[in-house]
Amino acid sequence: MTVDTRWLDQEQKAAWVRLAAVLELLPGALDSQLRRDAQLTHFDYFVLAMLSEAPNRTLRMTALAELTTATLARLSHVVTRLETRGLIERFPCPEDKRATNARLTDAGWAKVREAAPGHVETVRETVIDALTPEQVAQLTEILDAVLHRLDPTRARAAVYERYD
Amino acid sequence: MTVDTRWLDQEQKAAWVRLAAVLELLPGALDSQLRRDAQLTHFDYFVLAMLSEAPNRTLRMTALAELTTATLARLSHVVTRLETRGLIERFPCPEDKRATNARLTDAGWAKVREAAPGHVETVRETVIDALTPEQVAQLTEILDAVLHRLDPTRARAAVYERYD
DNA sequence: ATGCGATAGTTGTAGCAACAACCAAACAGC
DNA sequence: GCTGTTTGGTTGTTGCTACAACTATCGCAT
Numbered sequence: 001m002t003v004d005t006r007w008l009d010q011e012q013k014a015a016w017v018r019l020a021a022v023l024e025l026l027p028g029a030l031d032s033q034l035r036r037d038a039q040l041t042h043f044d045y046f047v048l049a050m051l052s053e054a055p056n057r058t059l060r061m062t063a064l065a066e067l068t069t070a071t072l073a074r075l076s077h078v079v080t081r082l083e084t085r086g087l088i089e090r091f092p093c094p095e096d097k098r099a100t101n102a103r104l105t106d107a108g109w110a111k112v113r114e115a116a117p118g119h120v121e122t123v124r125e126t127v128i129d130a131l132t133p134e135q136v137a138q139l140t141e142i143l144d145a146v147l148h149r150l151d152p153t154r155a156r157a158a159v160y161e162r163y164d
Numbered sequence: 165m166t167v168d169t170r171w172l173d174q175e176q177k178a179a180w181v182r183l184a185a186v187l188e189l190l191p192g193a194l195d196s197q198l199r200r201d202a203q204l205t206h207f208d209y210f211v212l213a214m215l216s217e218a219p220n221r222t223l224r225m226t227a228l229a230e231l232t233t234a235t236l237a238r239l240s241h242v243v244t245r246l247e248t249r250g251l252i253e254r255f256p257c258p259e260d261k262r263a264t265n266a267r268l269t270d271a272g273w274a275k276v277r278e279a280a281p282g283h284v285e286t287v288r289e290t291v292i293d294a295l296t297p298e299q300v301a302q303l304t305e306i307l308d309a310v311l312h313r314l315d316p317t318r319a320r321a322a323v324y325e326r327y328d
Numbered sequence: 329a330t331g332c333g334a335t336a337g338t339t340g341t342a343g344c345a346a347c348a349a350c351c352a353a354a355c356a357g358c
Numbered sequence: 359g360c361t362g363t364t365t366g367g368t369t370g371t372t373g374c375t376a377c378a379a380c381t382a383t384c385g386c387a388t
Contacts, residue, residue: 005280005281005284005285006284006285006288007284008284008287008288008292011297011300011301011304012292012300014304015291015292015300015301015303015304015307016287016291016292018303018304018307018308018311019291019303019307020210021233021307021311021314021315022307022310022311022314023187023190023191024233025233025311025314025315026187026310026314027187027191029314041344043344043345046184060366061366061367062365062366062367068188069185069188069189070345071345071346071347072366072367072368073345073346073347073348073367073368073369074344074345074346075367076367076368076369077344077345077368077369078344078345080368081343081344093366096353096354096365096366097352097353097354098352098353098354098365098366098367099353099365099366099367100366100367100368116169117169120169120170120171120172121169121170123172123180124170124172125313126310126313126314127179127180127183127310127313128172128176128179128180130309130310130312130313131306131309131310133175135302135305135306135309136175136176136179137175137179138299138302138303138306139179139182139183139302139303139306140175140178140179140182141299142295142299142302142303142306143179143182143183143185143186144182145294145295145299146186146190146290146291146294146295147182147185147186147189148294149289149290149291149294150185150186150189150190150193150290151185151189192346196346205373205374207374224336225336225337226335226336226337234375235375235376235377236336236337236338237337237338237339237375237376237377237378238374238375238376239337240337240338240339241338241339241374241375242374242375244338244339245373245374257336260335260336260383260384261336261382261383261384262335262336262337262382262383262384263335263336263337263383264336264337264338
């Protein structure tokens with residue numbers, strides 16, 4: 001019954017244990033900074049950021065869901081909350097009456113502008129400034145390989161290939 | 165009022181965007197495999213794994229909390245659930261009447277043995293096997309640098325320094 | 329001995345995420 | 359021009375996490 005498992009060797013285990021630790025700690029660090037300074041979760045922030053870079057600061061829910069790697073259900077809940085807070089507005093898509101557009105309001109735009117510097121600073125402090133330029137390049141390649149496994153359809157490709 | 169922000173350059177942004185994507189996708193991938201195949205969250209699994217490697221398969225709640233980077237409150241809830249399922253048992257610590265010990269039951273031990281191969285296989289598929297040996301070594305160094313920022317007190321050091 | 333701050337852990341509650349069920353508009357086939 | 363299917367989105371439920379309040383014990387200084 002037991003399938004012969006290829007266990008991890010010492011070096012692989014070293015990398016994995018550290019990755020697991022980062023996976024546990026980093027999201028919390030990002031989240032708590034944004035929550036404290038901008039009353040936003042990291043996911044909230046990312047949603048607003050994607051909208052802020054879109055033409056007319058508007059995207060269809062489906063497009064926004066792909067950009068943020070979220071299910072439509074999750075996105076819908078999040079957008080509902082952000083809409084209540086006046087940061088986003090929803091309106092029916094004229095071209096396709098099934099569809100809904102989400103647009104960043106002026107207040108939402110202001111919120112992104114206000115939150116960005118602190119967020120970037122946190123990213124620097126926790127990750128970027130800890131690495132040499134060579135390591136930053138290595139990290140990019142490594143993560144690309146991993147993403148290729150995680151996201152074979154490259155649904156998110158559009159987002160991060162803008163930054164090549 | 166505006167503090168002069170050091171924005172990320174192209175290469176830094178490339179690394180960061182990819183890291184954000186991995187942070188979003190990888191935990192879900194790990195979680196859903198374990199949930200599907202062993203009815204365990206990744207955190208559940210890690211708790212059981214830490215206990216399974218401890219002397220007598222027993223640890224004080226505080227020690228277990230440190231090993232898993234969890235708050236005591238979070239751990240308490242998780243252990244309550246695992247206890248209900250018969251995978252862990254709690255008993256008062258004889259030396260310190262404030263303290264509680266958590267011990268892995270035989271059923272819990274069996275669960276870990278059963279879940280481990282599938283989990284390792286997922287780790288291989290999504291991360292390790294996507295990388296060259298050089299990249300694995302690079303990743304370890306990179307993550308060490310990040311962890312140093314993230315966890316300056318090295319609370320988790322004990323866990324991952326076992327794998328040097 | 330006793331009074332007080334620190335330590336160890338539990339519990340209640342509120343908020344967010346995953347999953348599934350659901351409805352409506354659009355499209356494809358005949 | 360009906361009918362069945364796919365697409366786009368919302369809503370309800372359940373489970374887990376964070377936060378805060380609370381109890382009990384310990385250690386130590388007086």
